[in-house]
Amino acid sequence: MGKKIIVNGIELDEADLEVSRFDAAEYLSEDEELAELYLKNALETASQAEILQAFKTLARAKGMTQTAEKAGIARENLYRALSGKTEPKFSTMQRLANALGYELSFSIKPIST
Template identity: 40%
Template sequence: MSKIKTRPWDSAEHLKTEDDIAEYFEACLQEGRDDPAFVAHALGVIARARGMSAVARDAGVSPEGLYKALSGKGNPSFDTILKVIRALGLQLHASKAHS
């Protein structure tokens, strides 16, 4: 019996277009609405898809700081999150929560 070779899923590999990125971020905002680390991690995935160094430069933060902040284990400031969202060409949206 031959072994099947697998590798871990990496969402960043599948974010090819601006629409892919926007839809992914929207889904992550909905899924992680009570988990700031989940949302930060989602931004990290998008930043990796775009190129972490370019996103760091556009956001005005160091690449190392960006990796740490968006790792899902970091605790980025809201200011950093907004800078990254702008650097990615995304926007936050608000709507009435469904009970």
């Protein structure tokens, strides 16, 4: 018999609780507006590793093979570029963004003190 857990006054067995792994790609594949917000948020607030992860997640949502083909990048090279183990070239990131339907650009602003 499993351990009892009480949630909002309801007694449950551990077997009653099913936990699944969250995969953002499942939600980004069909919702273009959500995908854009997801990527913009990563670009505005995240570290380089998190930005690469956001691009990787969105590429998985769109299909890595299709994304690589649209970007003109071998699928293996796309995986490598988004692995976090290397720093992809800016040109690679531009091609990836274009393949995903976005234009990658920079802006500059003074550092707030």
